[in-house]
Amino acid sequence: MSDSSPGVRPAADGNLVEMRDIHKWFGPVYALRGMNITVGRNEILGLVGDNGAGKSTLIKILSGFHLPDKGEIWFEGRRAHIQSPRDAKALGIETVYQEQALAPHVSISRNVFMGREPTRALGFLDRKVMAAESLNALGKIGLHLRNPESIVETLSGGQRQGVAIARVLYFKAKLVIMDEPTIALSVKESRQVMDFMKQLRDEGLSVVFITHNMYHAYQVAERFVIITHGEKTADVKKEETSIDHLAELVIGSAPAGGRESDEA
Amino acid sequence: MSTAPARNSRPHALAGLVRLSSLNVFILFLLLGVIFTLLSPSNRLIDPDNISVYLGLGAEFNIVALAVGLLMICGEFDLSVGSILVFCSFSVMKLVYAGVNIYLASVITLAIGAAIGFLNGFITVRARIPSFITTLGTMMVWRGVTIFWSEGLQKPFDTTSYVVFTKLFSDPVGGVVPVQFLWFIGITVILWFALHRRPVGNWVYVTGDNSLAARAMGINTNAVKMGVFALVGLICSLVAIMQISRTGAFTSRAGDGWELKAIAAAVVGGTSLTGGIGSMAGIFWGALIISLIENGLLVMRIPYFWTYTVFGVVIVGSAILSAFVSKRRASFGRDRG
Numbered sequence: 001m002s003d004s005s006p007g008v009r010p011a012a013d014g015n016l017v018e019m020r021d022i023h024k025w026f027g028p029v030y031a032l033r034g035m036n037i038t039v040g041r042n043e044i045l046g047l048v049g050d051n052g053a054g055k056s057t058l059i060k061i062l063s064g065f066h067l068p069d070k071g072e073i074w075f076e077g078r079r080a081h082i083q084s085p086r087d088a089k090a091l092g093i094e095t096v097y098q099e100q101a102l103a104p105h106v107s108i109s110r111n112v113f114m115g116r117e118p119t120r121a122l123g124f125l126d127r128k129v130m131a132a133e134s135l136n137a138l139g140k141i142g143l144h145l146r147n148p149e150s151i152v153e154t155l156s157g158g159q160r161q162g163v164a165i166a167r168v169l170y171f172k173a174k175l176v177i178m179d180e181p182t183i184a185l186s187v188k189e190s191r192q193v194m195d196f197m198k199q200l201r202d203e204g205l206s207v208v209f210i211t212h213n214m215y216h217a218y219q220v221a222e223r224f225v226i227i228t229h230g231e232k233t234a235d236v237k238k239e240e241t242s243i244d245h246l247a248e249l250v251i252g253s254a255p256a257g258g259r260e261s262d263e264a
Numbered sequence: 265m266s267t268a269p270a271r272n273s274r275p276h277a278l279a280g281l282v283r284l285s286s287l288n289v290f291i292l293f294l295l296l297g298v299i300f301t302l303l304s305p306s307n308r309l310i311d312p313d314n315i316s317v318y319l320g321l322g323a324e325f326n327i328v329a330l331a332v333g334l335l336m337i338c339g340e341f342d343l344s345v346g347s348i349l350v351f352c353s354f355s356v357m358k359l360v361y362a363g364v365n366i367y368l369a370s371v372i373t374l375a376i377g378a379a380i381g382f383l384n385g386f387i388t389v390r391a392r393i394p395s396f397i398t399t400l401g402t403m404m405v406w407r408g409v410t411i412f413w414s415e416g417l418q419k420p421f422d423t424t425s426y427v428v429f430t431k432l433f434s435d436p437v438g439g440v441v442p443v444q445f446l447w448f449i450g451i452t453v454i455l456w457f458a459l460h461r462r463p464v465g466n467w468v469y470v471t472g473d474n475s476l477a478a479r480a481m482g483i484n485t486n487a488v489k490m491g492v493f494a495l496v497g498l499i500c501s502l503v504a505i506m507q508i509s510r511t512g513a514f515t516s517r518a519g520d521g522w523e524l525k526a527i528a529a530a531v532v533g534g535t536s537l538t539g540g541i542g543s544m545a546g547i548f549w550g551a552l553i554i555s556l557i558e559n560g561l562l563v564m565r566i567p568y569f570w571t572y573t574v575f576g577v578v579i580v581g582s583a584i585l586s587a588f589v590s591k592r593r594a595s596f597g598r599d600r601g
Contacts, residue, residue, distance in 0.1 A: 105469075105536070
């Protein structure tokens with residue numbers, strides 16, 4: 001994966017991801033209108049915008065669920081052709097969805113290792129490894145639970161997010177996309193999930209935090225991209241802005257009666 | 265995404281309604297055993313002859329219930345088990361009458377059973393229709409076909425000359441332990457290992473619990489479902505062979521009504537109707553409970569139709585009990601932080 005291979009244009013500033021001039025139509029709806037977005041290495045990017053602004057569409061393109069009608073994606077300095085969620089995973093792009101990630105009535109360890117269970121001789125589950133490694137993964141993001149056999153349903157909302165996030169560490173993910181991870185959570189649980197994001201960054205990963213709650217974004221993200229009506233209307237670093245300025249950017253760019261341009 | 269809290273709370277209520285730990289099911293089994301023993305004339309329930317009938321005859325149904333319960337954990341139903349069974353018992357008889365060696369006929373019949381089961385799964389996942397509907401249809405189709413070909417008649421099928429065959433499928437081992445019961449124990453153990461100790465068991469659970477998550481993690485949920493459906497068919501055909509070996513006759517009513525009894529056994533054993541919850545031990549005791557009720561009422565000389573009334577009371581009663589138990593568990597056992 002050297003950046004100097006022939007025919008490869010190295011990405012500016014060594015960005016992890018560059019989405020260049022992304023366009024997307026859904027029938028007559030022009031959902032994304034030439035979006036240019038970068039995600040740095042070791043960065044938490046807050047992707048802020050109202051419902052229907054195009055955040056989900058953009059991220060579904062990055063995670064392989066949609067194909068762009070026009071535009072390029074560059075990953076680690078190479079042109080990436082993401083045709084399916086599998087392609088995205090192969091690159092190290094993982095998406096954590098709110099409720100789709102876990103089996104609620106199955107234990108923590110079985111959720112963490114879902115689909116790639118470690119086995120001992122003769123194909124039996126290596127339950128010791130599953131128990132120890134799942135607690136270890138949770139510990140890495142700062143979630144300390146005692147019993148890996150706990151049923152996920154008995155955990156709090158924040159802890160459940162933690163289980164889903166801990167799992168992607170095992171996929172050797174480089175970029176974790178979190179789609180509205182705090183939307184159904186209490187204040188305390190939201191704080192916990194945002195702490196998980198910081199831990200992921202400390203583990204050397206990049207995080208895209210999608211939210212329409214700029215206060216949440218402001219607490220954890222280091223850079224903010226604001227999307228309105230399928231266009232990027234602001235791209236600011238945290239030190240260049242304040243919560244009030246950010247609010248102005250979001251509200252100012254979304255006048256009352258603004259039309260919906262996205263299916264989400 | 266604004267519906268997330270509602271989506272979050274829905275599985276709780278349904279899960280609670282049908283959840284029983286296998287220990288509770290075992291206690292219910294003992295309780296029913298004591299009641300039937302005390303109520304049956306001269307304690308006939310625990311008469312060695314009756315125990316042998318209970319274990320041997322009951323095992324045929326119990327084995328089918330194991331498979332049906334496993335499929336329910338996977339999130340699917342099979343209403344066609346009785347019809348697969350009758351079709352397979354017709355198939356083994358027809359093959360032998362056509363001059364096929366009985367062991368070869370048995371192997372072919374097992375393959376037919378697995379293929380019919382697989383077809384249920386294939387239709388369900390390819391057409392994306394509820395398996396309740398798929399198997400309601402195939403239930404009618406296979407019994408209909410069997411009745412048509414057999415002209416609805418009972419036919420003798422003398423197996424006494426096949427010594428090894430009857431030893432394998434219906435003779436008591438050492439003249440005491442019904443071999444069907446050993447099959448029941450053996451299949452329970454195999455399925456227990458598969459479900460609780462192997463990766464494929466985890467795939468079955470998560471496919472039934474949240475197939476979106478399972479697919480997102482690269483599990484081929486369609487293959488898992490088709491595989492379990494095929495297993496159900498295979499097990500039904502095995503039981504068909506056992507039954508024909510024991511009775512020495514084919515009847516077009518074989519397996520009639522087993523589909524709902526098997527679901528009842530799984531539910532009494534703590535299996536969820538919505539998938540993802542259940543255990544092999546629970547289904548094991550659930551099946552023994554359903555066949556105990558049938559046997560117990562029989563030795564009490566209570567008319568057969570009362571059996572259904574008692575089934576109904578036990579099923580609803582155990583669901584209410586489990587809802588109560590899981591509510592208590594939810595208020596005490598939270599690992600919140």
